[in-house]
Amino acid sequence: MPENFGGNFFLIIILLGSVLLVSTSLLDVRSVAGSNSTISVHEAIAIHSDNGFTPANGVVSGLGTTTDPYVIEDWSVNVQASSVSVVFPGGTDIAGILVANTTAHVIIRNVQVYSYIQAWTPNLGIVLWNTTNVRVESSMVSNGNTGVLLQGAKDSRIVFNEFFNVIEAVEIVGGFPSEDFVAARNIVSQNIIHDVRAVGVDLVDTSDSLVNNNSISNVGFGWGALIERGSVRNVFSGNHVNSSAVGIEVVFSSINNTVSGNFFDVQILGVGVGFGANGTVVSNNEIHSMRWGINMIAVSESTASQNRVQSSEIGINLLRAATLNTITGNIVTAHIGIFVCGTKIGYNRVAPPPNDLRASDRPMELCNKSS
Numbered sequence: 103m104p105e106n107f108g109g110n111f112f113l114i115i116i117l118l119g120s121v122l123l124v125s126t127s128l129l130d131v132r133s134v135a136g137s138n139s140t141i142s143v144h145e146a147i148a149i150h151s152d153n154g155f156t157p158a159n160g161v162v163s164g165l166g167t168t169t170d171p172y173v174i175e176d177w178s179v180n181v182q183a184s185s186v187s188v189v190f191p192g193g194t195d196i197a198g199i200l201v202a203n204t205t206a207h208v209i210i211r212n213v214q215v216y217s218y219i220q221a222w223t224p225n226l227g228i229v230l231w232n233t234t235n236v237r238v239e240s241s242m243v244s245n246g247n248t249g250v251l252l253q254g255a256k257d258s259r260i261v262f263n264e265f266f267n268v269i270e271a272v273e274i275v276g277g278f279p280s281e282d283f284v285a286a287r288n289i290v291s292q293n294i295i296h297d298v299r300a301v302g303v304d305l306v307d308t309s310d311s312l313v314n315n316n317s318i319s320n321v322g323f324g325w326g327a328l329i330e331r332g333s334v335r336n337v338f339s340g341n342h343v344n345s346s347a348v349g350i351e352v353v354f355s356s357i358n359n360t361v362s363g364n365f366f367d368v369q370i371l372g373v374g375v376g377f378g379a380n381g382t383v384v385s386n387n388e389i390h391s392m393r394w395g396i397n398m399i400a401v402s403e404s405t406a407s408q409n410r411v412q413s414s415e416i417g418i419n420l421l422r423a424a425t426l427n428t429i430t431g432n433i434v435t436a437h438i439g440i441f442v443c444g445t446k447i448g449y450n451r452v453a454p455p456p457n458d459l460r461a462s463d464r465p466m467e468l469c470n471k472s473s
Contacts, residue, residue, distance in 0.1 A: 144177035148186035166206030195224035217246035254283025270301040321346035443469035
């Protein structure tokens with residue numbers, strides 16, 4: 103649902119006129135569609151049950167088992183020329199490939215799904231709705247709104263793909279249109295995501311999923327990634343995010359998630375944790391930000407540890423209603439190393455040492471509301 107993030111509140115304030123882009127460096131994970139001359143034009147594909155895996159729907163081989171999955175490959179789908187309807191309670195979208203209500207093992211491989219324009223339109227690339235065991239690999243999705251939407255999908259893999267000129271690249275959503283639609287145990291790995299207007303990877307009401315080793319760059323004035331709205335026990339690790347306003351935010355009652363071992367080179371904020379995202383672990387990241395490194399606001403029992411933060415303004419913000427959090431073992435280079443406001447150090451474990459703030463102009467600063 104491409105509009106689901108529209109009501110988000112920023113942990114940041116984005117001043118559009120003052121944002122500067124940072125040079126991008128993609129990881130060498132390119133293994134995508136486009137070099138295979140055997141790709142053929144195909145009409146949009148709509149599979150609504152396990153009985154829909156037929157040659158007419160682009161299936162070229164397989165029995166749908168673990169050892170012999172259905173394979174849909176080597177197709178090019180122009181969504182504006184041929185599309186399928188995806189009916190949501192709030193309206194109808196269109197997509198190039200729809201797989202819904204299936205349990206069979208499926209590989210969608212070496213496909214191209216594209217539109218002509220990047221736009222806030224109900225225009226989706228690939229939709230997996232209430233599916234399990236689907237793998238999308240070595241494919242390219244461009245233009246339109248959302249690259250791949252996993253709606254209530256489980257045990258699926260989005261790997262080695264390229265997404266560009268979209269509003270958001272990958273979105274995983276659970277609990278919609280009812281709580282019976284569970285999004286869990288999905289993997290988004292080793293994809294190249296670039297030139298995205300809003301969000302690289304968005305997890306909404308999603309659990310036990312892994313987002314790792316992706317290259318995410320040129321995300322307009324938005325987020326490299328979001329973990330939001332009740333998402334639990336997800337891991338964001340080993341990703342390279344640059345030329346976005348925000349690296350990642352974990353927000354809105356998303357608990358026990360981990361952000362670890364990533365590289366962020368961003369304009370406004372590296373990592374944001376807040377608004378009930380309790381139990382978040384932010385560790386071993388390298389963060390370069392033109393403004394703030396790590397923000398923690400209205401959150402408890404979370405940890406920021408062993409991060410290397412370099413920012414022009416504040417390295418780590420510990421803000422309103424932040425309690426029982428631990429800030430330890432970080433190396434911070436900033437104008438202000440750690441800024442505490444709207445909470446009390448006594449409510450949180452913040453002590454240099456073990457944080458190394460020596461390279462900051464003012465290692466620690468308290469505002470008038472703090473003590």
